[in-house]
Each structure stands twice: as C-alpha cells, then as structure tokens.
Amino acid sequence: MSAEEESMHQAMRPHGMAGRMFAAIMERMNNRTYRWACDRLREEAPGSVLEIGFGTGRLGQLLVRELGCQRFCGVDPSELMVEMAEQRLVEFADVCSLDVRKGDDSDLVWLPRSFDAVLAVHSFQFWPHPEERLRQIKELLREAGSFVLILRLHGGGAGALDWLPNPIAKSGNEIQGTLSALEGAGFRVIEACRIGSGSFGIHAKI
Secondary structure, eight states: OOHHHHHHHHHHSOOHHHHHHHHHHHHHHTHHHHHHHHHHTTTTOOSEEEEESOTTSHHHHHHHHHHOOSEEEEEESOHHHHHHHHHHHGGGTTTSEEEEEEOOTTOOOSOTTOEEEEEEESOGGGOSSHHHHHHHHHHHEEEEEEEEEEEEOOOSOGGGGTTOSOTTTTSSOHHHHHHHHHHHTTOEEEEEEEETTTEEEEEEEO
C-alpha cells in the first residue's frame, strides 16, 4: 500500500499506532467544530442523540457533560475509534445510556423516531449514497428534531477527490449539493456557515 493509500485508509478507518496519532491530531483540529455542533443544540438540550462517525467520542462527551444527554448512540467504521470512544464515555455510564457500535452510515439500525438529534462531523464525505441516508436520518428523528452536519472543506478540485465514495462530496460543489440534498430529503436548513478555514456547518430541522 502506498503512502497516499495508507493516508486515505487512516482517514476513513484509523487503525494501529498511526491511527491513534491521527485520531489525537484530528480531535485537536476538530475542537472548534465540536463546540459549534454542541452550541447548536444547547437550547434544546436533546435527551437522545445519534452520532454518525463518533471518532474518539469527544463530541459525545461534550453532549453528555454540558447538555445532559441521557442516551448517546453512534456508529464508526473503525474498531480503534469504538475502543477509544468506549474508554472516554464509560465515566457517564451511570447517567447516560451508551450504545456505540462498529459500523458505517449504512448501519443505522435504530427504530424510526428514536432521536432528538443526529450529528455527523466530517463523515459525510464517506457516505456512498447520501440522498438515501439523509432520508433515513429524517425518519430517525422525532418531531422538531435537529440534524447537525459538518462538512470538511476540500481543496484541489473535483479530480483530486475521486477516491471519496460520496458523489456530492467529490462533485466540486459539495456545499450547494448538500443543501439541495437536505431540502430534497425534507429538511429545513436554519443555519449554514463556515467554521474556521476547513469546515462548513449546517443545522437543519424537520
């Protein structure tokens, strides 16, 4: 496997010692986006939350500690991230029902209307069928539920992103394509803005 291929693989599924280092760097870099996501939900203080691609569990930690989340569920395709998230969140086992599983965006096995909020930070680019997934997320949300989606802004033009499985992410017009897909899935976007230099945040409701 080439160095470029290994880098892509680590981005999608961190593993091994290099994966731990990658996760630590990404967590520090993502701190501002985690705070943005948490602040979007602060007023409604969702009791039940699903995160798609929870990584090290840092955002889940904020949601439980600061917003009083009582049920935190999630999927992540990396066994290492599941392990790290479980270790981080175990301190909340007495106050929050925890269900973090190995899986990707196609493994959202929970019943309809199970969650007050769904979040996805920098994982959208790895969803092969984004329109289908957005419709499913809408079904998972309760009435007036929130969806907080944070995109990683990509440079280099569409050709440089051919390795991404999400056709919207590699289209060269990811922001507008995502906003259109959200509208098509029945979401109402209430906020959309850049977060620093590398991310774009979207807060939508049903």
